[in-house]
Amino acid sequence: RKGQDVRIASQLGILMDSNKATSSTPGVVVVASTNSVDAIDPALRRYGRFDIETDVTVPNKKERLQILELYTRKIPRNSCDLESIAASCNGYVGADLWALCREAIKSAIRRSLIAKKDVKKDSSLTMEDWKNASSLVQPSITRGITVEIPDVTWNDIGGLKDVKTKLRQAVEWPMKHPAAFSRLGITPNRGILLHGPPGCSKTTLAKAAANAANVPFFSLRGDSSSSSSAASERLLSTLLTEMDGLEEAKGVLVFAATNRPYLLDAALMRPGRFDMILYVPPPDLEGRLEILNVHTRRMKLQSDVDLRKLAEDTELFTGAELAGLCREVGTAALRENIDASVVFDRHFQIVKNALNPSLTKEAIDSYSSFRKTSSRSGCLE
Numbered sequence: 001r002k003g004q005d006v007r008i009a010s011q012l013g014i015l016m017d018s019n020k021a022t023s024s025t026p027g028v029v030v031v032a033s034t035n036s037v038d039a040i041d042p043a044l045r046r047y048g049r050f051d052i053e054t055d056v057t058v059p060n061k062k063e064r065l066q067i068l069e070l071y072t073r074k075i076p077r078n079s080c081d082l083e084s085i086a087a088s089c090n091g092y093v094g095a096d097l098w099a100l101c102r103e104a105i106k107s108a109i110r111r112s113l114i115a116k117k118d119v120k121k122d123s124s125l126t127m128e129d130w131k132n133a134s135s136l137v138q139p140s141i142t143r144g145i146t147v148e149i150p151d152v153t154w155n156d157i158g159g160l161k162d163v164k165t166k167l168r169q170a171v172e173w174p175m176k177h178p179a180a181f182s183r184l185g186i187t188p189n190r191g192i193l194l195h196g197p198p199g200c201s202k203t204t205l206a207k208a209a210a211n212a213a214n215v216p217f218f219s220l221r222g223d224s225s226s227s228s229s230a231a232s233e234r235l236l237s238t239l240l241t242e243m244d245g246l247e248e249a250k251g252v253l254v255f256a257a258t259n260r261p262y263l264l265d266a267a268l269m270r271p272g273r274f275d276m277i278l279y280v281p282p283p284d285l286e287g288r289l290e291i292l293n294v295h296t297r298r299m300k301l302q303s304d305v306d307l308r309k310l311a312e313d314t315e316l317f318t319g320a321e322l323a324g325l326c327r328e329v330g331t332a333a334l335r336e337n338i339d340a341s342v343v344f345d346r347h348f349q350i351v352k353n354a355l356n357p358s359l360t361k362e363a364i365d366s367y368s369s370f371r372k373t374s375s376r377s378g379c380l381e
Contacts, residue, residue: 067098288311
């Protein structure tokens with residue numbers, strides 16, 4: 001297949017090079033489209049071939065409204081607020097919106113047939129039709145992604161009391177006390193950025209927040225999509241467009257997590273996008289003890305196991321490393337005796353001595369210093 005692609009690219013390049021306009025023979029304009037621009041042979045992207053590259057982004061609210069009006073122009077829209085429908089369609093591309101309109105129209109026709117009305121004369125779109133359509137048509141970006149409410153709770157995360165408290169306030173308060181927010185004219189956070197060292201429960205915190213709010217959660221990773229500068233720019237542009245579109249959408253909160261905050265584009269950091277920025281540090285002594293308790297609560301520990309002493313001896317260990325330590329301890333006990341039902345202190349010592357923390361004090365200082373150097377230090381914790 002690769003050889004075939006090379007031959008096609010080579011032939012196309014030859015044909016485009018021979019496409020020269022003269023006074024008697026006008027040239028031919030070649031228009032191409034792709035959803036994987038970085039897979040295009042660089043030879044085709046040079047001057048003289050595809051001279052102009054245009055990025056067709058996900059439509060914003062205004063553009064979604066125009067698309068919806070276009071596709072429904074031939075059918076009456078009784079009591080339909082297309083603006084609110086457009087605002088609720090974040091992430092929908094043109095094809096998604098066409099499918100949404102098609103399903104809404106089909107719903108209106110079915111309703112007319114059931115009522116034995118003249119389909120051509122009496123069919124009109126209602127908000128119920130749009131509701132039915134939205135249950136059938138989802139944004140292309142979410143296809144193949146399982147959207148569900150996580151089974152992770154706040155109690156599954158050891159330590160990080162301050163961070164958990166702030167997240168609870170940011171996520172749960174707007175839903176539990178909407179009248180209070182309205183009374184004071186407060187707009188709930190639209191985006192929360194968690195930053196800190198790897199393995200410190202940033203993604204787990206987001207899942208616990210979704211569980212507490214009883215709302216669906218799905219995770220998208222940006223690193224695999226941003227291996228080049230052009231891909232990074234497209235990803236950033238799409239994210240900014242979507243976050244700006246959330247201004248009219250209610251009940252949507254964007255969580256982002258990174259262990260490289262210095263590489264984030266400044267456009268993402270302004271208020272109105274990621275309104276709250278929280279530092280998620282590695283666990284302190286009490287945090288490590290909580291994490292050890294969480295991950296050994298289903299284990300039967302011998303009386304010689306001192307989890308506090310173990311917490312003191314595991315400075316610089318991240319939450320993920322402590323979870324791995326507890327998991328490996330159980331395996332160590334089974335290696336010693338496959339019928340083992342109790343874990344001894346010696347098993348903890350064997351595993352701990354074989355592990356080295358990935359963090360250093362210098363690395364932690366570097367992560368925490370982001371709070372001091374950021375222009376929005378007042379929003380950082």
